[in-house]
Amino acid sequence: MIEFQLNVDARLLQSLLPEIEKTFAQSYKNKRHLFKCPITDDEDLIHAWEQGLADDSLEDRLALAKIFKSPKFKYGYVELEESDAEAALRSLTELRLSLRENALSEVRDSELESGNLSLSRRQSSVKVAYFTYLILAEIQESLLASE
């Protein structure tokens, strides 16, 4: 079992839970270019490719859902089986990509990469999305550290 405590205030985390839930739902609809087959001249391959990745994605989401559904998560406590770690890592990436393409679409790549994001001038929806983005990254970092 992998267990760790997020370095985030529980009240802040709880205020972001609706955004995490929304992002989780939104990412499912946003498969798009992530699952784009790089071979374009084989219809059968394209179909198998995209369907296969979509099926894999569903399994990954189940692993991540276990973290979010835990009653301890709202207090910043993360626990999951080691066998679910890789799937959860992939799904966390999917959620962060979804945030980047939607709520954080106005943020420049360089700002996201460097973390030098001036929040004072941003709308509250961008601030909420960015804090959610950071929390998802922290879960990923901790999972990577446990690998």
Added chain:
Amino acid sequence: MSFSSLPVPVEVEQTKSESSLEKPWKVIVLNDPVNLMNYVVMVFRKVFGYEEAKATKHMREVHELGKSVLWVGEREQAENFAYQLQRWRLQTILEEDD
């Protein structure tokens, strides 16, 4: 099972040109601002079996140059690698090696 029960092989129409199958293909990962550096290194190690140093070198290429050629070789294996990389949500393309 007796051999007589095996299906008779039939000639399948060739859908890919021989030249495209024989040419080496490059597996290329593109940069994105989202994925963590240590995540990318971990993926390269898992997918290609690279040592930490080699995986890190490729990660830096992706980060600094915008892309890195991770592997060059036979098309079917290249497709397999690309599929695995996309499963890890890394932007991956394939190109014929000229």
